[in-house]
Amino acid sequence: MTEPFHDVHGSGPVLLVLPGGAGHPMGLDGLIRRLAGCFTVVVLDPxxxxxxxxxxxxxxxxxxxxxEAAHRVLDAVLPAGESAxxxxxxxxxxxALELLARHPQRLRHVLAHEPPCxxxxxxxxxRHEGFRAVYDTYRRAGLAAAGARLAAELDGLPAPEQxxxxxxxxxxxxxxxMGVFLTRVLVPFSGYVPPAELPAGRLTLAAxxxxxGQLPARTAAFLAERHGSRFLELPGGHLGAAEFPEAFADGIAEALATASVC
Known part of the structure; x- marks a missing residue:
């Protein structure tokens, strides 16, 4: 079995990055450059x-x-017994939440930014039916219509006139x-419910x-309260890592340093 696709940047403690959408790391270049100044940044492309x-x-x-792809990458870049x-x-x-549930021994800390589960x-x-409607809209009317419906769902607004x-x-x-995300990722991932026994001390939810007030931020805050974990606000919106890469990266580094884990 071949190793999952991934790239490695910088040096220091290992920080595994799991991009959003369909897993394509587009838009994260600035963030990765900044983080690579103090971490070995391993970017998974699942x-x-x-x-x-x-x-x-x-x-x-x-x-x-x-x-499981992330776990295999950690096995490839980390010596046995070490964590990231x-x-x-x-x-x-x-x-990342599922990785923490399955392989907590390999993880020092997880920072999950706006998981839309x-x-x-x-x-x-x-809420999940709303995301199913986005999928149905794509199948019926294409990418632009589905994008408008998705934006409305994220903002908690009524479905736009198609x-x-x-x-x-x-x-x-x-x-x-985006096509891969809408048809192969959105519905199954948004239907995921993290197990109740996640180790709260190794988890930070962020928005x-x-x-x-938007749906992904509401979900992050709810999960933080449910699991008794830290809740952190970072610059920008759902795509804040691309909008404000340096400030976002600095917030990540500070959060991990405050947690004394990386």
Missing amino acids: LGLAHGRLGRPVAEQRPADWS CVLGFSSGAIA VAALPDGRL APGQPPAPGEESQTP GTASR
Whole structure:
């Protein structure tokens, strides 16, 4: 079995980064450069989309798939008996929660930024049905319509009036990271409910200051309270790591230093 696709930057304690969306690390270059000044930053690309596999067929994904890929990468970069910190974004944050549940002995601390595992919320069935509607919108009317519906769901707004659109052509969903995310990641990942016994002392839930009131931030705050873990606000919104890479990276480094783990 080949090792999962990943890249390594910098030096220092190992910080494994699990990107969001379909796992493509696009938009994270500035953050990675900043973090690489004090960490060995290992970036997982679970589907190999940034390594020449974009456009190939992709099976439906599960958080366990990504967490096991992350565990294999940790085995490749860490000596036996050592542990690492993990930084996960969005769907990558969901995978980080599953990794903590499955392999806590390999993790010093997990920082999960806005994991949209909305099924865990008290109104989780309704919220998850909203994401299923995003998938259905993509299948019926294409990427632009699905993107508008997804934005409304994240903001907690009514479904927008659907503009005319066309169903994607056969195989089209595999041509872009967003297409892969909408069809292979969004529904199964948002339906994930973390187990109740996560080790709270090794978990920080985070959300952006600009995300207050939005669904992913509400989910992060709820999970922090449910698990008795720390809740942290970082610059920007759901894509704060791309919007304010240096300030975001500095917030990450400070949070891990405060926790005395990395």
